[in-house]
Amino acid sequence: MKEGALLKLLKNPASKDKGFKLLVDLYQEKIYWMIRKMVLSHDSTNDVLQDTYIRIFKGIDNFKEKSKLSTWIYRIAYNESIRFLNKESKMKKIELDSKDENYSKKLFADTFFDADNLSLKFHQILSELSIRQRNIFNMKYFDELKFEEISKITDININTVKSVYYSVEKKIKKEINESSL
């Protein structure tokens, strides 16, 4: 279904519920994985996913169509994840340009994480990146979003997004290749 048709359903009070069901079908898994890679634990992801959909439902009437519907949805999911990480860190607001010191702790505490050599190598590299770098890399590499979309979702200049992605990708390729030799 095209975004325009879905939006029509969502903006009409009579068909809003039907439209929302379709919206959940279309984006649930995509949003879930984007959130999961940010917050790491499955249970936390489930909470953030639900909050995200509640926010989408409440905010859809005010959606001004300045961006694609999917970009707007991803942006809400991204902001909800950041809000969760801030709440989780309790002490202070998280610094997106610094590393997540609890990355490994959160990962290994999750019962829905199965470790093997490749995944451990990936996570080791990801845990050494700043939160911002990691998000940009994950959105491009795993979620297959376009640079322009990532720029709009994260509010980071598109050229910065590109340069961050390519430098992280280079680093990961190098380290994975070295470890497999």
Added chain:
Amino acid sequence: MNHHYKKLGLRVPKDYFKRSKVEILGKISPKEKQPTENYNFSYYLPIAAIFIGTLIFYNFPLNNENLTEFDSNSPIISTVISGEEITNEYIIEFYSESVVLNEIYFGN
């Protein structure tokens, strides 16, 4: 999203997305919440109306008789009605008259 498992070792519980969808729709559907809200509203509205009615009935002087009775004992209100100036002498005379009238009519 198989590569999330292959490369990152992340998985989800069995049938998670099916159950999650039901949970999400249950949380946002106004049609499911409305009947409960309406029931509560219709249940509490008559009780609230009776409570407010009782308060008004017992706390506010609603007829003129009560107001007259109340006003006639006040020298200030009395001057407003008669148009006389309120002075110390007027107040003394007002209360003296009250005492005399009480003695005449009620024998106090």
